[in-house]
Amino acid sequence: MRSSPTSPPWPSARWHDVIGWIAVLLLPGVVGVVTERADWCPDRIVAAVQLLLPWWGGLALVVTVVGLVAAEVWLVVAGAIVVVGVAVVTGPKLLRGRRARPSSPSETRFSVGLANLYVDNEEPDAAARQLLEAAPTILVLTELTPDLLDAFDAAGGSDRYPHRLHREPLEGEYEAGIFSVHGFAVAKVHTEGDLRVVDATVALPDGEVRVVAVHPEAPTSHDGFRTWRRQLRALRGLLAQAEPATIALGDFNAGTLQPPYEALLHTPFRDAHDLMGQALAPSWGTGPSLPRWVPALVARLDHLLVGPSISVIEIRSLDAVGSDHQPFVADLALLDA
Numbered sequence: 001m002r003s004s005p006t007s008p009p010w011p012s013a014r015w016h017d018v019i020g021w022i023a024v025l026l027l028p029g030v031v032g033v034v035t036e037r038a039d040w041c042p043d044r045i046v047a048a049v050q051l052l053l054p055w056w057g058g059l060a061l062v063v064t065v066v067g068l069v070a071a072e073v074w075l076v077v078a079g080a081i082v083v084v085g086v087a088v089v090t091g092p093k094l095l096r097g098r099r100a101r102p103s104s105p106s107e108t109r110f111s112v113g114l115a116n117l118y119v120d121n122e123e124p125d126a127a128a129r130q131l132l133e134a135a136p137t138i139l140v141l142t143e144l145t146p147d148l149l150d151a152f153d154a155a156g157g158s159d160r161y162p163h164r165l166h167r168e169p170l171e172g173e174y175e176a177g178i179f180s181v182h183g184f185a186v187a188k189v190h191t192e193g194d195l196r197v198v199d200a201t202v203a204l205p206d207g208e209v210r211v212v213a214v215h216p217e218a219p220t221s222h223d224g225f226r227t228w229r230r231q232l233r234a235l236r237g238l239l240a241q242a243e244p245a246t247i248a249l250g251d252f253n254a255g256t257l258q259p260p261y262e263a264l265l266h267t268p269f270r271d272a273h274d275l276m277g278q279a280l281a282p283s284w285g286t287g288p289s290l291p292r293w294v295p296a297l298v299a300r301l302d303h304l305l306v307g308p309s310i311s312v313i314e315i316r317s318l319d320a321v322g323s324d325h326q327p328f329v330a331d332l333a334l335l336d337a
Contacts, residue, residue, distance in 0.1 A: 022063055023075055026082050029056030032257075033085035041259045044225040051255035051299045054280055057086030089257060093279040107311065107333040108206040111136040114302055115318070115327035116251045118288055119143045119173045123322030124151035130321050132156050136329045138202055139179040142215045142251045146170050149177070165189065165200045176213040176250055186210075193234035194227055207334045209310070212238065212248040219253065228253060232260045239267040244309035245334055251325065255299040256280060264305060272304040272312045272330055283317075283326045292319040296326045304328075309335050 032049040041047050049056070060082035067075030113136035121127055128151055131139060141152070144166060157179065165187045166177030178187075178200045185208055186201040198213040214235060219225035232254060239248060248269065254261035256271070256279045265271060273279050285298025302325055306312060313331040320326045 022066060023078055026056075026060055026063060026078055029053070029060050029082040029086060032056055033082070033089055036089055036257055036259065039259045039262070041229075044219045044222065047219050047225065047258055047260075050258045053086055053257050054090055057083055057090065060086065090280060093256065093274060093277075096274065096277045096279070107335050108204050109313070109331065109333050110138065110204055110209065111329055111331050112138045112140070112211070112247060112249065112304065113318075113327060113329040114140045114142075114249050114304060116142045116284075116302060116323055116325035117144060117148045118323035118325065119145055119148075121148060121288065121322035124148050125155055127321040127323065128152040128155035128157060130318055131327065132160055134318060134327075134329050135160070137181050137204075138209075138211055140176060140198075140211070140213045140249050141179065142176045142213075143173050144170055144175045144177045145173075163202075165198055167196070167198070174215045174217060176215045178211050178213050180211075192238050193230055195231040195234040195238075197238065204334065207336075208245065209334055210243055210246040212242070212246060214248065214250040214252070216250075216253050229260055232264065236264050236267060239264060239269050239305065242269075242307060244268070244307045246307040247304060247310055247332070249302075249304040251284075251301055252303050253301055254303075255301065261303075268308050269305040272306050272315060272332075273300065275306075275312045276315050278315060281317075283328070284324060286320045286324055286326065288320075288322050288324050292321060294320075296320060296324075301325065302328065304330055306332065311335055 028049045032053040035046050036050050060079045064076055064079030064083060067079055113131060113134055115131055117127060132155060139161060161179035161181060163180040163183050164177060167175060167189050176198045178198050180202050183203050184200045185203045189198050195214060201208050201210045216231040217224050217227045219228040271279055281300060282296040282298050283300045283302040285296045286294050311333040313333055315328055315330045318327040
């Protein structure tokens with residue numbers, strides 16, 4: 001009588017190989033947690049892992065579930081360790097609710113918008129119309145090109161924002177511009193080390209606010225990473241000496257959990273999104289050609305930092321029209337010193 005072949009034991013050796021490779025996926029998460037806790041960002045690879053740290057936490061959770069299903073205790077433990085580590089890093093920001101805003105009868109309210117237009121934006125007219133409909137008092141645009149500026153003005157930007165400051169001529173993808181309903185008391189484009197700064201003091205009806213617009217280089221190459229570090233260090237130095245009624249904003253090409261960005265918050269400045277419990281809400285990571293309702297998924301690169309004399313009332317996101325970044329508008333108040 002012919003015997004039937006013996007079935008291989010489960011999990012098979014191949015299954016163990018799969019589990020081993022799944023476990024390897026946890027290593028970047030470990031690196032991200034350890035380096036973030038150590039306040040260390042030595043190269044662009046570590047910077048990328050730190051940028052994506054919340055996603056590694058999600059992956060580790062999946063690995064933990066796989067370990068439970070496969071009855072692999074060591075995989076459950078490894079995944080759980082990474083989940084807990086990421087939770088320690090991100091938990092305070094995820095659980096932070098909207099902070100109470102001090103009220104003052106002498107405060108001056110205004111709004112500021114930030115939009116990375118994207119140099120290859122195929123819907124510049126629609127992008128401009130959205131920003132003009134949002135109608136912030138002050139608008140900062142990054143990746144500003146002559147063609148995008150022409151489209152913005154053709155849509156009514158020159159009428160809405162007669163006061164503006166940017167470099168002349170506009171060159172490259174790291175340009176930024178400040179556009180304001182109100183006039184400038186001081187306006188200049190200058191450099192702080194390797195960082196180009198568009199710097200204007202806006203004369204509001206009942207006070208002045210300094211607006212600092214920047215767009216550091218993306219740390220996607222070895223040289224780019226080193227430049228990015230120097231630029232963020234230069235911005236930190238500028239903020240450490242800035243007046244209390246100052247805001248700094250732009251596409252920082254830096255994520256909330258990266259130490260070079262976190263160092264900016266060692267100054268008197270605060271992250272506006274963090275104050276509103278939105279620090280980990282991504283602003284970058286959608287495709288310019290995707291439907292506008294598709295949210296940004298990767299990380300927050302677009303930031304607003306506020307000085308001690310600025311209070312944050314509300315932040316609302318706009319659609320990513322033709323861009324890979326999601327714009328936002330923040331309602332702020334200038335408090336009487």
